Amino acid sequence: MARSLSFSLISSFLRPFPTPTSELPANLRSFFTVNPSLSREKITLKSATFSSVQSCRISTSALMASGTTPPGLLTKGDSELLVFDSEEELSNSLAKYTADLSKKFCLERGAFTVVLSGGSLVKSLRKLVETPYGDSIDWGKWHIFWVDERVVPKDHPDSNYKLVFDGFLSKVQIPASQVYAINDSLSAEGAADDYESCLKHLVNEGVLLLSPATGFPKFDLMLLGMGPDGHIASLFPGHSLLTENERWVTFINNSPKPPPKRITFTFPVINSSAYVALVATGAGKADVVHRAFGSKNSSSVLLPVQMVKLDNGTLTWFTDKAAASKL
Numbered sequence: 001m002a003r004s005l006s007f008s009l010i011s012s013f014l015r016p017f018p019t020p021t022s023e024l025p026a027n028l029r030s031f032f033t034v035n036p037s038l039s040r041e042k043i044t045l046k047s048a049t050f051s052s053v054q055s056c057r058i059s060t061s062a063l064m065a066s067g068t069t070p071p072g073l074l075t076k077g078d079s080e081l082l083v084f085d086s087e088e089e090l091s092n093s094l095a096k097y098t099a100d101l102s103k104k105f106c107l108e109r110g111a112f113t114v115v116l117s118g119g120s121l122v123k124s125l126r127k128l129v130e131t132p133y134g135d136s137i138d139w140g141k142w143h144i145f146w147v148d149e150r151v152v153p154k155d156h157p158d159s160n161y162k163l164v165f166d167g168f169l170s171k172v173q174i175p176a177s178q179v180y181a182i183n184d185s186l187s188a189e190g191a192a193d194d195y196e197s198c199l200k201h202l203v204n205e206g207v208l209l210l211s212p213a214t215g216f217p218k219f220d221l222m223l224l225g226m227g228p229d230g231h232i233a234s235l236f237p238g239h240s241l242l243t244e245n246e247r248w249v250t251f252i253n254n255s256p257k258p259p260p261k262r263i264t265f266t267f268p269v270i271n272s273s274a275y276v277a278l279v280a281t282g283a284g285k286a287d288v289v290h291r292a293f294g295s296k297n298s299s300s301v302l303l304p305v306q307m308v309k310l311d312n313g314t315l316t317w318f319t320d321k322a323a324a325s326k327l
């Protein structure tokens with residue numbers, strides 16, 4: 001079982017090159033014709049292989065698992081958006097992306113700090129426990145955190161810990177002492193304080209680094225989902241927590257999505273990450289993907305997901321065709 005945070009317990013990618021739409025192969029032009037807003041974005045190609053109309057097939061070899069179809073790629077500002085033919089292919093590529101970063105950080109500093117969300121993201125992690133990743137990843141160096149958690153017992157169906165444990169942690173050999181679940185016996189406020197204290201302890205121990213630029217913790221990788229309303233973690237549209245800029249971890253007692261009591265990392269922590277993968281699948285996410293990546297901004301008010309702007313890191317969106325269908 002997980003290590004509770006309560007101190008009473010224990011506490012290359014290849015650089016893209018710009019390519020005018022008119023020079024794209026016919027089937028890719030077709031994709032952008034069908035999706036005109038995309039052609040107005042800065043479109044970048046990595047090495048190109050194409051095979052079907054209406055599917056932007058670009059070989060992003062650095063992200064590719066063997067046997068998967070190359071995804072489409074868009075860039076906007078500092079972020080990249082990958083479009084996979086299916087959630088299955090997204091899951092394969094997400095596994096390779098995560099395994100590559102695991103190798104990099106384990107070699108560089110002997111530890112890999114990974115932050116997970118709950119929700120549909122967890123299902124998309126399933127390939128990570130399979131061959132070739134399950135057997136080759138150095139799980140003993142992983143440290144697992146939650147970007148948000150519902151303040152419910154760990155065996156409750158609403159628990160993000162339970163979701164991740166059942167779908168991922170129970171299948172790999174990450175030491176229990178390196179799995180940082182909340183103390184579910186506390187109030188939401190107490191659990192947030194406790195989690196923040198644990199993070200500070202891990203900074204003192206050298207497990208967790210601080211961003212020299214922001215002074216907030218710099219996690220190696222955050223794997224995040226996004227709600228159909230554009231929320232990430234437990235940071236909901238229009239909520240006062242969106243502007244929290246001092247706390248590392250805060251709490252909410254009136255979440256618009258049940259259950260009401262939750263804790264969540266704040267934006268300064270999320271935005272100090274080295275790498276963030278934002279995973280959005282299914283047609284229910286299409287409006288928000290369009291709002292974040294389309295060329296026309298219908299509103300000057302940013303959704304939480306649009307507030308992910310990394311201070312000195314790499315943000316990659318992993319989407320499937322359904323989620324990208326309104327681009």
Ligand SMILES: O=C1O[C@H](COP(=O)(O)O)[C@@H](O)[C@H](O)[C@H]1O
Nearest residue numbers: 117118119120121225226227233
């Ligand atoms: O309530 C939550 O929702 C979001 C999004 O969930 P999804 O099922 O729509 O992907 C999730 O990322 C967050 O961790 C969770 O607490």
